[in-house]
Amino acid sequence: MAAIKYYDVILKPVVTEKSMNAMGEKKYTFLVHPEANKAQIKEAVEKMFEGTKVKSVNTMNMDGKKKRRGMTVGKTAKTKKAIVALTEESKDIEIFEGL
Template sequence: MANIQYYDVILKPVVTEKTMELMADKKYTFLVHTEATKTQVKEAVEKMFPGTKVANVNTMNLDGKKKRARGSMTFGKTAKTKKAIVQLTAESAEIEIFQGL
């Protein structure tokens, strides 16, 4: 496994209608590095966002979608991704990047 630093674990937040509803329960969704473990995701969230305390982390591996070039017979796939849903504790601070949404 690659040596992943905490600032390389979280790639970007996932903002959809479903993830916005989960934020009411203090659940936040992020795209993470494909080789990151649950403990690495937990450490990264707690270090990147001060005042947060993670209760648990759920991860899921997503396969790439099949793609075809327009007008030709070449086929391919997009890259595989990994998504993490982070549950914060009740006394934990909110994550600031989601406040203006």
């Protein structure tokens, strides 16, 4: 498979009550490419958001949920979630401003 570029790593931010509370501790949650590793996620955050410095990255693979529509049973797609902690002197990420 082709190499993953930094702009393909971060898919979208996760906006939940728990992730919004973690923003006070400079921890941001993103859905990321399933094949991205921690080093690629760190590079992508630092390149996409000016002035940010990543302290640590925690990742988790989420299995698809079972869904049923009538008698048909299926599963949603697997996803990968990353929690990115920024350093104290780092700037905040602007896409979360005003939420």
